Amino acid sequence: MIKTAAVLFAAALGTLSFGASAAAPRLPALDAQVHCALVFGQVTREQSQKLPGANRFPAMAGPAREFFVRTGARTLDEKAATIETIEGYYLIRLTALQESLAKAPDPAAALDREFAQCLPQFQSVAPEVAPASR
Numbered sequence: 001m002i003k004t005a006a007v008l009f010a011a012a013l014g015t016l017s018f019g020a021s022a023a024a025p026r027l028p029a030l031d032a033q034v035h036c037a038l039v040f041g042q043v044t045r046e047q048s049q050k051l052p053g054a055n056r057f058p059a060m061a062g063p064a065r066e067f068f069v070r071t072g073a074r075t076l077d078e079k080a081a082t083i084e085t086i087e088g089y090y091l092i093r094l095t096a097l098q099e100s101l102a103k104a105p106d107p108a109a110a111l112d113r114e115f116a117q118c119l120p121q122f123q124s125v126a127p128e129v130a131p132a133s134r
Contacts, residue, residue, distance in 0.1 A: 026124050027074070027124055027125065028121050028124060028125070030074060030075065030078055030079075032121070033071050033074065033121060033125060034071055034075060034089075034090065034093055035093065035097070035118070036067070036071075036117075036118035036121045037064075037067055037068045037071040037072075038090070038093055038094050038097050039097065039111070039114045039115055039118045040060055040063070040064035040067055040068065040115075040118065041064055041068060041094075042097065042098070042101070042111065043057050043060045043064065043111070043115055044060045044061055044064040044065075046111075047059070047060060047061065048061065053108055056112070057115060057131075058131035058132055059131065060131060062129060063122065063126070063129045063130060063131045066126045066129045067121075067122065067125055067126050067129070070125055070126055071125070072086070075089070075090075097114075101114075119131075
């Protein structure tokens with residue numbers, strides 16, 4: 001699962017020059033934005049694997065990718081880091097998210113809560129691709 005995330009991470013960041021755009025005036029805290037990018041990535045992974053219940057979320061492939069690319073660009077800028085440097089940071093954060101979800105009494109409900117808390121961030125990070133609520 002982590003290896004798949006690393007491949008997706010590298011692919012998404014490889015498109016930064018095409019997907020990055022000017023930031024909205026009121027962005028969430030960077031750590032919160034990174035966390036939500038990973039939550040959206042987790043939902044996208046579940047949808048792409050057609051896991052049971054993944055259709056309870058709006059379609060996330062395109063919106064999550066755009067959110068992730070913008071978050072990666074912001075992380076590079078604010079941390080003055082390279083893609084290689086932040087890849088490790090993202091993988092540590094992804095591992096923590098996945099472990100937290102796995103340890104929850106109801107992992108699906110935990111992901112639902114995370115998603116619901118993160119969904120409003122689309123309005124400040126990438127409003128034009130924000131998924132419609134169900």
